[in-house]
Amino acid sequence: xxxxxxxxxxxxxxxxxxxxxxxxxxxxxxxxxxxxxxxxxxxxxxxxxxxxxxxxxxxxxxxxxxxxxxxxxxxxxxxxxxxxxxxxxxxxxxxxxxxxxxxxxxxxxxxxxxxxxxxxxxxxxxxxxxxxxxxxxxxxxx
Numbered sequence: 001x002x003x004x005x006x007x008x009x010x011x012x013x014x015x016x017x018x019x020x021x022x023x024x025x026x027x028x029x030x031x032x033x034x035x036x037x038x039x040x041x042x043x044x045x046x047x048x049x050x051x052x053x054x055x056x057x058x059x060x061x062x063x064x065x066x067x068x069x070x071x072x073x074x075x076x077x078x079x080x081x082x083x084x085x086x087x088x089x090x091x092x093x094x095x096x097x098x099x100x101x102x103x104x105x106x107x108x109x110x111x112x113x114x115x116x117x118x119x120x121x122x123x124x125x126x127x128x129x130x131x132x133x134x135x136x137x138x139x140x141x142x
Contacts, residue, residue, distance in 0.1 A: 016052060023056050032061040040071045043080055044088050051090025058100065069104045079107035 014022070039057060041050050054070065062068045070089070072080050080088065085105045086096050096103075109115035120141040128136040 016056070019049075019052060020056050020060070023053075023060050027057065027060055029061045029064050033064045034066045036067040036069070037061065037065050038069050038071055040073050041088070043072050043074050043077050044084065045075070045077055050088055054089045055091070058103070062100075062102070067104070068102060069106065071106045071108055074108045074110055076110060 039054060041054065042048060058068060070085070072085060072088075074080075082096070082105065083093065086093055091100060118140060122139040122141065124136050124138050127139055
């Protein structure tokens with residue numbers, strides 16, 4: 001956290017090198033060796049440096065992982081094509097076939113009940129407490 005507070009300056013943007021240094025500190029490659037990683041990224045309706053983060057994370061750990069997959073968080077939007085995902089991740093289709101050939105892309109199947117699994121319920125009182133009384137409704141975890 002110390003590195004982040006020293007690096008992030010009000011009104012300034014992090015350079016790709018600074019992003020890489022932060023990711024190297026937060027995500028040491030040795031901790032991901034032979035592990036499965038699922039990177040969840042927003043679809044094209046949200047703004048974020050998704051390409052920079054994806055590419056930097058992959059360079060940091062992608063080659064040592066057992067799997068490095070990307071899930072597109074669609075909300076209730078339409079699935080993205082492979083070309084649209086490449087554009088979102090700021091990679092060419094040639095890079096997709098070569099550099100990122102091990103990466104599997106998935107669109108979140110938000111509208112397919114067969115793809116969802118109920119894992120629990122957050123009770124009304126807990127939701128109310130977490131939202132300081134702004135929301136009071138049982139929430140299903142799927």
